[in-house]
Amino acid sequence: MQAAPYTLSPEDLYLFNTGQLFRAYRTLGAHATEWSDKNGVRFAVWAPNALAVSVVGDFNNWDGKEHRMEMAGTTGVWVLFVPQIGEGERYKYEVIDAHGRRKLKSDPFAFRSELRPNTASIVADLDLYEWQDQAWMEQKRRNPPYQRPMLIYEVHLGSWKMDAPEQFRTYVELAEELVDYVADMGYTHIELLPLGEHPLDRSWGYQTTGFYSATSRYGPPEGLQKLVDRCHREGIGVLLDWVPGHFCRDDHGLRLFDGTALYEPSDDRLADKQLWGTLAFDFGKPEVVSFLISNALFWMDVYHIDGLRVDAVASMIDLHFDKPEDRKTNNRYGTSEHLEALDFIRTLNEIVFRHYPDNLMIAEDSSAYPAVTMPVYLGGLGFNYKWNMGWMNDVLKYMETDPDHRSSRHSLMTFSLWYAYSENYVLPLSHDEVVHGKRSLLHKMPGSYPEKFANLRLLYGYWMSHPGKKLLFMGSEFGQFDEWKDFTGLDWMLLTYPLHDSMHRFVRRLNRLYAELPQLWECDHHADAFTWIDVNNAQQSVLSFYRLARSTDTPVVIICNFSRHAYPAYRFGVPLPGRYRLLLNTDEADYGGNGLPVPEVTEADEPPMHGKPCSIEIPLPALTCQIWIPEEVPAQSLSSLATPI
Template sequence: MNAVSVGLSTRDLYLFNNGDSFHSYRFLGAHPTRLGFEIGVRFSVWAPQAKAVYVAGSFNRWIGENHAMERVGKTGVWSLFIPDLEPGVLYKYELETADGTRFMKSDPYAFRSERRPRTASIVTDLSTYQWNDSAWQLRQKDANPYREPMLIYEVHLGSWRVKGKEDFLSYEEMADELIDYVIGMGYTHIELLPVTEHPLDKSWGYQITGYYSATSRYGTPEQLMLFVDRCHQKGIGVLLDWVPGHFCKDDHGLRLFDGTPIYEGADWKRAEKPLWGTLAFDFGRKEVQSFLISNAIFWMDVFHIDGLRVDAVASMIDLHFDKPPELLTYNKFGGKENTDAIRFLKRLNETVFHYYPNALMIAEDSSAWPAVTSPTYMGGLGFNFKWNMGWMNDMLRYMSLEPQDRIHHHNLITFSLMYAFSENYVLPLSHDEVVHGKRSLLNKMSGTYEQKFAHLRLFYGYWMTHPGKKLLFMGGEWGQFDEWKDAESLDWKLLEYESHGRMNDYVRRLNGIYKECSPLWERDCDPGGFEWIDVHNAAQSIIVFLRRGLDPNHIHVMLCNFSNVHYENYRAGMPEEGNYRIIMNSDDIAFGGHSKSDSDPIPTQAVPWQGRAQSITLSLPPLTFLMLAFEKGKSKKLRRHRIANGS
């Protein structure tokens, strides 16, 4: 059969076979269409080694014999137009191998799937939704993510808030509740854990069967479009956690799709991901490249997603990642680098930025691979941001130490600035850090119950003012005490308790300060925007640093006291003569601390200190973060500044 007879383009199929089809979802899969004078559905699937392929579904009592697909030339694609079918029809592909074995598979390009445990694909028309986010799209054309605030709220839709056991809020209900909450807390973006179709709730969406199918757990594709649309109308960007590194082995999915390993590749040692019980894609196969790159484009094109957090990059580029000796393989040069995956990632990013120049492509990469966020023409992988896993691990280890032990581990809070500008970083406090016995962020902190809150406020202050964009997993904003429970709602009842309610107030205010103070984000990728004032004070476990904006007089100074000692007359060098005003104090009574608010300006003194010609003295409570704003002009009046203790 030739392509034209079923309405396929020979050029599209040629590009697909050569890894150059970046919109393959427009012709593969099930598409309601008109062929000649008939209206129906065209089904097309790639199954190069199949002996025969049939379409079985609710319209033919799941008996595909009368709906045999035809092979389209030598493309490996099979296609069939069935008249009089409409959206809503359930279907699968029935494939027959050379030895006569038959089995059913879901459509790799299905736009909608049955709710688990059912596995049929559903004919869907994605072209009917009327978008209302043109103002957002226009603004994004002039966006510069490197010099704008980025404060990401990471969400698992199945447990942010639920009605009951496995009774989830829909995408549409989330559009009513989650978006307003995010706006009220001051976030700029929502990042969704994978919403692609997956069979097992416990995988959180990271083991996928339907890459083009928004999971039916939370409703229809149109409802997800509505969610994204409303986010954009209210000024919130939407990021999607995307998983190109591996897929699950469920029988109805991609594994041995046509009876042979066409998505995972023939080398089973390379395909196996024993740590997760999944299979890696064959990144060197051209049709797999078309499938995956098209999928990234699909979410931006059809669902208006603003960017992707690309999961497990380290596992893609390292052939030995978490593999036992018997599964080790090597590239043609004898190394362990997955050269196919590296080329794929570069091509992925080049393609995304060709079509969407202001997209966010964020690598979740735990390796030391260089130039992850450098352009591909400079030898980089081409992402524009990367998670800073080193900073996260060092800081969480440090915050778990007792204050008296921190004197020996001061480097854990300062080392990150040795490489902070080597990549464009996001500082993640993600779901991965609050599961599997790792404890919640609050419960990682050392000390008594009250001290844990003080530690967490201090930690958040340093996190928010350290160079890099920010990401916080849901529940961290009020100090959820238990680990994340993926099958239950967040512990919203904790907000009724004063300590958690005040933590929530603190995070909301800290988020607001972050967005108001441009030095905290407009030079995130520029080492000229950061200076140490006191970096070596391990004896007191204190650090002092500044962030400077594009306007050289726009300066904020941060003091972090990681000790449990109250320093009544702490002297700190200041970068300029003038007055400094405390605009954030983590020890404020309003946030659960012991200090009374004091916003009086603190004048500098002509006392050289810490390499600076000017300095100030102030009272620095234990386990406290202070943020000071510089006010240009001569110091008004020499005085000793104290933070009154209200305890």
């Protein structure tokens, strides 16, 4: 029991006002406690320019005259202890703003919110759930992510499965059905689209009003805790899309909270995100820094989230991002870098890794800003991964090209290796690429209906064997044909059709093969573990390369035919002599392919080719990826291979 919950800690208030209270959610917001031998709730809210603030709720008939708050000195934080109320109480803050206007505001630090369209905050205790994921937490400490497989299944919980519009699966139901599915498919992580409370279903959570309040659409907070716990007990990490760059304009939220630009900049050119209809955070205010960094730690502390995918980094760090000329501003040096946002990001990553050194901080960054995944102490932004948007754009542009014309765009598939090791990359095939008229991945593929599936299997084979961790959006694993429809569930009935069912089996096999082969993930960040065999065969639209790992001397050889021409006897160089075994052929009939005969084993022999000591000759069907591995590695041949650092 706190001795004086009513007054708050002067040290905490000082740290909040100086941008250093990194667990501010323990001080501000609504907390059930005891004071003067009475049980009740302590409320605290930051509103420095308000003329008065009251707590209103069912307990006082929403009458602001009943429970007026007091400001704690000159800190801008208003505080009040209300006796004889507790968990489950609905409440808001009645703010008499700087202009004398009365507003009802939701609690910025609320742990729970009403189901939309209602907007009241709810008193909640988030410390009651009994976690059972200790083994997961321990193994995470023992196994750094860089040398581990990372295959992320990106999920929008509301539309993964839906019985009818707005009839969502609950967190508790998803803890069984979704987790069983993800484990069976062989994914290592789930990435959840944002779960902070938001008023509009179709914003998918990217326009947030309740940054500390897990959305009530899918049930109470303990349901989300159960979902994460179940993931961990099944060996699955949980990542969360996190949106610190902007917030929703709805009047019950953060906008003009005390009648002034409080969470947003006072300069409308800085505040207004016209493209998204939202407002940017003011990263120059210390209290906003405390609010946001505390929020990052909150999801890790309270919900055991294993990492954050930080949304829209490019829009945060560039003052000119998507702005017309008359809305652009420059920093004090006359350039477009948002210096306060960059400082915020560096501090964010330093603090997160100080408390959670084994977690992930992933930048969704479409810019060319350097050293995004370099540590802060070396001059970087401090993330440990970045989405490779360049790879994604180039590869999809190439794959959408008719196979007969791909030879002229060959460099789109090879350019990424020039910069693949400049950052720690995730290769995303995300929700952003299958909405807003962009079409699904399957629908993007050219050619006849069977060719579309062949192209998609080929794309997945190349994606899985290219250096970098992996992310795939839900539905893409079985060839969702329509683009993602956020208002209905995925088209699971497609699994009754043979080609979609075959695609589903193929992706499960590819996922499991990825996990089994350290060559495909152990040295993602080391250039000497990747070697082109033939990078220049644009005429035939064929690429071949091999990959190495620290833990094995055996290379894995990959060859991809992006043309619609089959090559019955295609010869290419390989790094070692001996017998090679076929691990994957995307043309297999069981995967929906043509099933053209390809031997399971072939012998590497003369002549040397492509600068390699020997070669193999194989049938290479059209629109096919094949993965081969030497059956035995002669010790005397190992010196011919690059050794990963």
